[in-house]
Amino acid sequence: MEDxxxxxxxxxGDEKGxxxxxxxxxxxxxxxxxxxxxxxxxxxxxxxxxxxxxxKNIRFFKKKAKFSTWLYRITVNTTYNYLKKxxxxxxxxxxxxxxxxxxxxLNNLDHRxxxxxxxxxxxxxxxxxxxxxxxxxxxELCYKDIAKSLGCRIGTxxxxxxxxxxxxxxxxxxxxx
Amino acid sequence: MNCRKVxxxxxxxxxxxxxxxRITGLIEGHLKKCAACKQELNSLILIKKLMLQKExxxxxxxxxxxxxxxxxxxxxxxxxxxxxRSENLAKxxxxxxxxxxxxxxxxxxxxxxxxxxxxxxxxxxxxxxEIGMLNENYDFTSWLIxxxx
Numbered sequence: 001m002e003d004x005x006x007x008x009x010x011x012x013g014d015e016k017g018x019x020x021x022x023x024x025x026x027x028x029x030x031x032x033x034x035x036x037x038x039x040x041x042x043x044x045x046x047x048x049x050x051x052x053x054x055x056k057n058i059r060f061f062k063k064k065a066k067f068s069t070w071l072y073r074i075t076v077n078t079t080y081n082y083l084k085k086x087x088x089x090x091x092x093x094x095x096x097x098x099x100x101x102x103x104x105x106l107n108n109l110d111h112r113x114x115x116x117x118x119x120x121x122x123x124x125x126x127x128x129x130x131x132x133x134x135x136x137x138x139x140e141l142c143y144k145d146i147a148k149s150l151g152c153r154i155g156t157x158x159x160x161x162x163x164x165x166x167x168x169x170x171x172x173x174x175x176x177x
Numbered sequence: 178m179n180c181r182k183v184x185x186x187x188x189x190x191x192x193x194x195x196x197x198x199r200i201t202g203l204i205e206g207h208l209k210k211c212a213a214c215k216q217e218l219n220s221l222i223l224i225k226k227l228m229l230q231k232e233x234x235x236x237x238x239x240x241x242x243x244x245x246x247x248x249x250x251x252x253x254x255x256x257x258x259x260x261x262r263s264e265n266l267a268k269x270x271x272x273x274x275x276x277x278x279x280x281x282x283x284x285x286x287x288x289x290x291x292x293x294x295x296x297x298x299x300x301x302x303x304x305x306x307e308i309g310m311l312n313e314n315y316d317f318t319s320w321l322i323x324x325x326x
Contacts, residue, residue, distance in 0.1 A: 111230075136192065161192075
């Protein structure tokens with residue numbers, strides 16, 4: 001069912017509408033939170049907080065807008081606030097043996113090592129670049145939706161994405177150019 | 178198109194966000210000739226593939242049940258929501274009358290002080306004869322002759 005129908009259901013007092021919205025988006029929200037925070041333990045708590053905020057503020061949703069981008073905006077802001085409170089942007093539980101120096105040959109790594117390397121590389125990006133690259137490469141949003149989700153201009157998305165990719169390239173592939 | 182420009186636009190090209198077909202054609206033409214830019218594109222593709230392989234974190238099975246417990250309060254009826262919205266608007270508008278009051282106070286005080294200052298400035302150094310000049314019956318010509326003007 002379309003998001004707008006579910007919101008209308010909830011608006012008319014049917015809680016089932018909200019339940020269906022949560023079940024539709026819970027995995028995506030958790031994934032964004034997890035990718036931004038790099039922490040499996042807190043991702044669930046933050047995602048719960050996101051949906052509590054959604055429940056309290058869904059009446060302010062302008063139905064002309066896209067619901068998913070609005071939800072992503074709440075998700076990113078809630079995670080930002082959480083990380084600011086924690087003052088810990090980079091996850092600390094990485095394998096120190098996997099050095100993100102650009103000298104690692106990705107083909108020689110197994111799946112688990114690649115995941116660790118990638119997670120560490122993403123964790124080393126500044127938060128503003130991290131959020132853009134996650135929304136683009138993992139959630140596969142277009143630039144316009146990323147801009148709406150982050151509350152910035154499309155030009156800003158382009159430049160942040162360019163820098164984020166350059167940093168990741170330097171860390172994962174090596175900067176030959 | 179040179180390598181610098183192409184490199185800057187490779188991301189947009191890869192994301193299919195380039196709207197101008199002419200630019201897309203120029204990039205593709207450049208990529209056929211330039212090995213360095215082609216390699217740059219391959220690196221971006223590799224990162225993209227790697228990011229897509231990133232493992233997600235599935236929601237716990239009891240996610241909704243736990244959330245439901247947290248959401249004890251039911252959604253407010255429409256009338257209450259309208260009142261709540263008005264309250265929010267009122268909260269946002271509170272600074273406006275405060276700012277206007279402060280502005281009016283500052284202007285009034287400022288103006289009053291200015292008048293006092295002007296009055297003091299004009300009259301404090303004048304002798305009675307000079308004050309008399311302000312009287313409309315005062316013979317201004319005589320005063321000029323008496324003062325050698």
